[in-house]
Amino acid sequence: MELTTFNQLSADDAHAALAHCVAIPAWQQAMVAARPYASLDALVAEGDRLARQWQREDLRLALSAHPRIGERVSGAGREASLSRNEQSAMQQADEALQQAMLQGNRDYEARFGRVFLIRAKGRSGKEMLAELERRLGNDDQTEQQETLDQLREITLLRLKESFS
Numbered sequence: 001m002e003l004t005t006f007n008q009l010s011a012d013d014a015h016a017a018l019a020h021c022v023a024i025p026a027w028q029q030a031m032v033a034a035r036p037y038a039s040l041d042a043l044v045a046e047g048d049r050l051a052r053q054w055q056r057e058d059l060r061l062a063l064s065a066h067p068r069i070g071e072r073v074s075g076a077g078r079e080a081s082l083s084r085n086e087q088s089a090m091q092q093a094d095e096a097l098q099q100a101m102l103q104g105n106r107d108y109e110a111r112f113g114r115v116f117l118i119r120a121k122g123r124s125g126k127e128m129l130a131e132l133e134r135r136l137g138n139d140d141q142t143e144q145q146e147t148l149d150q151l152r153e154i155t156l157l158r159l160k161e162s163f164s
Contacts, residue, residue, distance in 0.1 A: 015028050023062050058148075070105065114147070
């Protein structure tokens with residue numbers, strides 16, 4: 001989408017245009033309210049500024065839309081399509097790596113009570129598994145911050161791709 005088009009959309013349409021970036025309605029609404037954006041850099045900077053304010057409840061909302069790393073992503077919407085593309089390295093991983101990731105997901109969910117989130121784009125399956133294993137050693141507060149940082153990276157990546 002062109003930035004000028006986004007700036008001119010109705011509030012509802014602009015909100016819908018951002019929905020695939022992250023499932024946090026307050027972030028989407030604030031991004032829409034801050035229009036017009038003079039440049040892509042300004043749009044991304046505002047998205048980043050707002051994302052750095054996220055807390056535990058925002059994380060809970062956002063994770064409701066994220067599939068587990070390594071599981072087949074179902075659905076036909078834009079979110080599902082993006083997740084399939086971003087996780088393509090895990091879809092191509094061998095059986096042993098896929099099984100290790102599935103077990104790691106179970107261990108992570110038992111430890112932290114939420115799905116493991118990582119910016120998958122640009123990472124190999126082995127790199128994602130190594131990060132999952134490393135992050136299992138985090139305390140709750142450290143892991144919440146790491147997850148929020150990963151969510152912010154994913155959101156900004158999707159935002160940039162939407163307007164490129």
